[in-house]
Amino acid sequence: MTRPVLICGAGIAGLWAALKLAPRKVVLLTGSPLGEGAASGWAQGGVAAALADNDTPVLHTNDTITAGAGLVETEAARALAEGAAAEVAELAALGAPFEREGKAWSLSREAAHSRHRVARVKGDGAGAAIMATLIGAVRQADHIEIKDGWKALSLLGDAQACTGAIAQASDGRIETIEAEATILAMGGAGGLFALTTTPAGAQGQAMVMAARLGATVQDPEFVQFHPTALNAGLDPAPLCTEALRGEGATLIDRTGHRFMKAVHEDAELAPRDVVARAVHRQNASGKGAFLDCRTAIGEAFPDEFPAVFAACQKAGIDPRIEPIPVAPTAHYHMGGVKADVDGRTDVPGLYAIGECASTGLHGANRLASNSLAEGLVSAARVAGLLLSSPSTEKLSGEGRTEGADPGLDQRRGSTIPPHALQSLRQAMSRHCGVERNAAGLSALKALVTDLRAEHGDADALMAADFIVTGALKRSESRGGHFRTDCPHTSANAIHTRLTLDDLTRTEPGALRFQTPAE
Numbered sequence: 001m002t003r004p005v006l007i008c009g010a011g012i013a014g015l016w017a018a019l020k021l022a023p024r025k026v027v028l029l030t031g032s033p034l035g036e037g038a039a040s041g042w043a044q045g046g047v048a049a050a051l052a053d054n055d056t057p058v059l060h061t062n063d064t065i066t067a068g069a070g071l072v073e074t075e076a077a078r079a080l081a082e083g084a085a086a087e088v089a090e091l092a093a094l095g096a097p098f099e100r101e102g103k104a105w106s107l108s109r110e111a112a113h114s115r116h117r118v119a120r121v122k123g124d125g126a127g128a129a130i131m132a133t134l135i136g137a138v139r140q141a142d143h144i145e146i147k148d149g150w151k152a153l154s155l156l157g158d159a160q161a162c163t164g165a166i167a168q169a170s171d172g173r174i175e176t177i178e179a180e181a182t183i184l185a186m187g188g189a190g191g192l193f194a195l196t197t198t199p200a201g202a203q204g205q206a207m208v209m210a211a212r213l214g215a216t217v218q219d220p221e222f223v224q225f226h227p228t229a230l231n232a233g234l235d236p237a238p239l240c241t242e243a244l245r246g247e248g249a250t251l252i253d254r255t256g257h258r259f260m261k262a263v264h265e266d267a268e269l270a271p272r273d274v275v276a277r278a279v280h281r282q283n284a285s286g287k288g289a290f291l292d293c294r295t296a297i298g299e300a301f302p303d304e305f306p307a308v309f310a311a312c313q314k315a316g317i318d319p320r321i322e323p324i325p326v327a328p329t330a331h332y333h334m335g336g337v338k339a340d341v342d343g344r345t346d347v348p349g350l351y352a353i354g355e356c357a358s359t360g361l362h363g364a365n366r367l368a369s370n371s372l373a374e375g376l377v378s379a380a381r382v383a384g385l386l387l388s389s390p391s392t393e394k395l396s397g398e399g400r401t402e403g404a405d406p407g408l409d410q411r412r413g414s415t416i417p418p419h420a421l422q423s424l425r426q427a428m429s430r431h432c433g434v435e436r437n438a439a440g441l442s443a444l445k446a447l448v449t450d451l452r453a454e455h456g457d458a459d460a461l462m463a464a465d466f467i468v469t470g471a472l473k474r475s476e477s478r479g480g481h482f483r484t485d486c487p488h489t490s491a492n493a494i495h496t497r498l499t500l501d502d503l504t505r506t507e508p509g510a511l512r513f514q515t516p517a518e
Contacts, residue, residue: 003179004179005180008029009186010031010034013185013374014028015028015131015137017380018138019144028144029152030147031151034139034146046369046372047126048060048113049084049085049087049373050115051105060117062114067366069363071495072363073516076359076361079341080361084377091376094134098121099119105119112266112269112272118246122306150175153165154166156178163178163182164179164182165177165179188202188332189467192330192467193223194429195327195328198236198330204336215347217466217498218336218360220463222481224362225434226329227276227279229328229331231326240326243305244293249291251291256292271365279328290325292323301320312324335467337352341381342382353378362374363493413456428464428467431443438483445468445472449465473496
C-alpha cells in the first residue's frame with residue numbers, strides 16, 4: 001500500500017495542507033479534539049494579503065521586510081505576498097465569511113502595514129470562522145483520515161530520512177505510523193510562558209522532535225509579545241486585537257496621557273516590538289497601560305469586536321465606557337524548525353509549515369496578520385511540492401503497527417509534572433520576556449538545566465532550552481529580542497542556527513550563524 005502523507009497538527013496550516021493534498025492519502029493527527037487546542041482559532045485580526053486596488057505584493061513584501069528588523073529572507077517574504085491573495089480567495093469560495101463592502105474586500109489596517117490589507121471576519125472573528133470552514137471541509141474529504149485527539153510523540157527515521165511518527169491517543173494507545181512524507185504543523189511555544197495568549201499545550205514540541213532527528217532549529221530566541229492582551233489575571237490572556245488600534249483606539253496611562261506619540265512616529269501602529277516594550281515599561285513604572293476604545297469604537301464595540309467585548313465582560317470591564325488594562329504577552333514564535341519556502345527541513349521526508357517553521361519570513365519581528373497568511377501559503381506550497389512528486393514506495397499491510405519500537409524511546413521526551421512546568425513558565429516570563437539581560441537569562445538557563453537533571457529531557461524543557469540558549473548567545477537587541485544589557489543592534493543581521501548539541505555548549509563562538517540571503 002502506498003504510504004500516506006502524515007500531518008501532525010490541525011491548525012490552519014495543517015488543515016489547509018490536508019485539503020490541498022487531494023487526492024493523496026492523508027493521515028491527520030489533531031493533538032486535541034479537532035477544533036480545540038489550535039491557536040489559529042484564537043486569531044482575531046485576519047489574513048494579510050494584497051487585495052485592495054491600491055496594494056501590491058511588492059508593497060506587502062517590503063512591509064514584511066521592514067518589520068523584520070534585518071532578518072527577513074526576501075524569497076520567503078515574496079512567496080507569502082505573491083501567494084496570499086489567491087489563498088484568501090479560495091478560502092472565501094470554500095465558505096469562509098470574509099467581510100465585503102459591495103464586491104470589494106473589507107480590509108483592516110494593522111501595525112507596520114502601509115495599506116489596509118487584512119481580510120477580516122466580524123471585526124475580530126477571523127480565526128474561529130476560518131477554522132470552522134476548514135474543519136467542515138476536512139470532515140467531508142474522503143482522502144483524509146482524521147485521528148481525532150491523537151498527538152505525535154516522536155518521529156521515525158534518522159537524519160537521512162524521516163519515515164513517519166509514533167502517535168498517542170488520549171486514552172494512552174500508541175501507534176507507529178509510517179509515512180511517505182511527514183509534515184509538522186504543530187504551532188508555536190507560547191505555552192512555555194506564564195503570560196501568553198496561546199493555548200497552554202503549545203510548548204515548542206515540533207522543534208524538539210525535529211531536532212532529535214537531526215534537523216536545525218533557527219532563531220528560537222525571537223518570541224513576539226503582543227502589546228495589548230487583556231491584563232486581568234486570566235490564563236491564557238485574552239487578546240485585544242490590533243485591529244482596535246487600526247480603527248483608532250489609543251494607548252493611555254492612568255492619567256489619560258497618550259504615551260505612544262512620544263515613542264514612535266506611527267504611535268499605536270508602530271511595529272509590535274516597539275509597542276510591546278513601551279507598554280511593558282509603562283506597567284513596570286507603575287503608570288499603567290490602557291487601551292482606550294471609547295471614542296474610536298464606543299457603543300459599536302459588541303457588534304464590531306464581539307470576541308474582545310466578551311472577554312472584557314468576563315473580566316468585569318465595559319470597553320464602551322472605560323479603558324482596557326493591557327500588557328504584552330507571549331503571542332507568536334518567530335523561530336522554529338529551519339525550513340525553506342516549500343517547507344523542506346534538513347531531514348529528507350520531514351517538512352515544517354506554519355508557526356512551528358522558521359523560513360525567515362518573520363525575521364526578528366512578525367508583521368501583523370502574516371501568521372494566518374503564512375499558514376495558508378506554506379500549506380499550499382508544501383502540498384504543491386508533494387503532489388508534483390508522487391510516491392512510488394510501497395508498504396506491506398497498512399503502514400502502521402500497534403505499539404512502538406522500544407529502541408526509539410531515547411528519541412521520545414519525558415513528561416514534566418505540573419509544578420515544574422509552572423515554575424518554568426513563570427521563569428520564562430520573568431527572565432525571557434519583553435526585556436532580557438544576561439543575568440536573568442543565565443539564571444533561567446541554570447533552572448532549565450536543573451529541571452532537565454531532575455525530570456529528564458521533556459519536550460517543554462528542551463524547547464525552553466533552545467529559546468534561552470539563543471537569547472543568551474544573541475548579545476544585541478533586534479526586533480522581538482531586546483537585551484537591556486546589550487541595547488544596540490549589530491550592523492550585520494545574522495540568523496541563529498542550533499542543534500541539540502548546541503544546548504550543552506556555553507563557550508563563545510560555539511553556535512552557528514548565517515546572514516540572511518539578499
